[in-house]
Amino acid sequence: MQRLLVTGGAGFIGSNFVHHVVGSTDAHVTVLDKLTYAGNRASLADLPSDRVELVEGDIADAALVDELFADVDAVVHYAAESHNDNSLHDPSPFLHSNIIGTYTLLEAARRHDRRFHHISTDEVYGDLELDDSNRFTETTPYNPSSPYSATKAGSDLLVRAWVRSFGVRATISNCSNNYGPYQHVEKFIPRQITNILRGIRPKLYGAGRNVRDWIHAEDHSSAVLAILERGRIGETYLIGADGEKDNRTVVEMILTRMGLPADAYDHVTDRAGHDLRYAIDSTKLREELGWRPRYADFEAGLAATIDWYRDNEEWWAPAKDATESFYASKGQ
Template sequence: MKVIVTGGAGFIGSNYVHYLMEKTDHSVVVLDKLTYAGNMASLEGLPAERCSFVKGDICDAGLVDELVAGADAVVHYAAESHNDNSLDDPRPFLDTNVIGTFTLLEAVRRHGVRYHHISTDEVYGDLELDDPERFTESTPYNPSSPYSSTKAASDLLVRAWVRSFGVQATISNCSNNYGPYQHVEKFIPRQITNVLRGERPKLYGAGENVRDWIHANDHSSAVMTILEKGAIGETYLIGADGEKNNKQVVELILTHLGQPSDAYDHVKDRPGHDLRYAIDSSKLRSELGWTPQYADFDSGLAATIDWYRDNESWWAPQKDATEARYAAQGQ
């Protein structure tokens, strides 16, 4: 197949492009706007005969139509995704996450191209810390930030285009990703790179907020499984049973890097910080036969720490500006 990967120079998208290059014989066209979160260095070393790059905006209807006309499938990763940024300036989230998705849907509708939509578990809101339940495909949407609300809107657009226009689409909502090529503004790489620089990690509030972590390679394998086997119009939740609170994650990072587990600082909590996310991925596993490689969070975290230790040249250019921005926010 010829697959368009939007946002393929970003964190999760670039991991998916690497996965396709290693595990399939598909060719890929990466469409990326190269905002601050996109990084061409994340695509270095990929075979030029199978992977090409187009700098462009998914809201550019003419460009999108031209690319989609020659493709077999579109996998839509491109998104504004940082909650703190959405609280500071929501407008880019509306443009990219809503209008961008609409533009792609219209293009795949015109050309009859298979479409897979990448979304987040944050559309479901959050759970109480002691709630025994987890999110399922039937959990009502209850987003709590500009970011999650625009992702919820994009999911609903996809469902409407399937029902109203017969678009050949599937949706996946995934839990929090970690792994190579993640911008240092994000929680896990921020803490890892702080320790590698001899600085103390930063923990929002009391650190009790729980996330259901999944390695980006496992997300990639799940998406490929859905693209190949998923039923049109269906939604699949992707998770690896990796629930950890933020305090546990920071302490594990410190331990892996040979530091005392309490060598971190508490900082001001984020406004509207969701308490807990938890994914029930049993539909994906039972119906499509998917299983994660990194079922053990600790082993996946160790591999991620090794990658950041070995790739300082990739993350160092981002680090100072990121920490200056957090310092200005008291975080």
């Protein structure tokens, strides 16, 4: 697989994957990205132009997608509308990108017989109780709770149907919450870091008891590449790094790491339908493919992430004011 197409490769998780591929293989990467507010050319700017090509376009544009599929060996599908708060405000873009876009890509994979890997989320499984010792597995029933997670669940089911009905050579991965470089400042961890860098008190939804299973984007990338290269066609793999932390703990870790009192944050109105707990069991991925996370220590990964945002204000500053203005209008 020397020629890869990466959809959404100018977004947060996609751009980290492109960096990982360039650094660990000799493959050429074509990035297809609509360059909405969540996509950023600057996230790919330091990569060699003879290895990475950026095409601006919509994954639901069938003619463009067909043209690009003709020239690649495999496709990794990251492109998605992904922010829960935005899906509650306006669900329609989530239907367009996550359902129609995925359908368009699958039809191209079917026509061209291309290897296809679909990136999904643990949010399709709904949530777990805070005192539940169980974790999500590949057989956990789907129970999405927001327009975002519902459309991602729908896209997963489309992939499974195209594998069974049409023989598309596809795999799926469902990953826990990512953090790391190039993440938009609307997201939880970079919002808190950049607030502190701007002298603004961090914001915590409700009591901050909601638990997320954090994984560094570099570890997500290495797992996806392992699945693309060695995963069994038709299989789903869960990606996680055993990084369960409640939101309050994460905020307090960030504050402490940045030299401020651990309680120097404000509580704001909780998100509607806010899931309680996510937790991933990645046993299948680890045992079948031998994958292990580099950032098994969440605190070390968080420290590296704080350093990146401190050193790259020119990357995140243009979006910061508009993001905080939007949250302020909602009392968050």
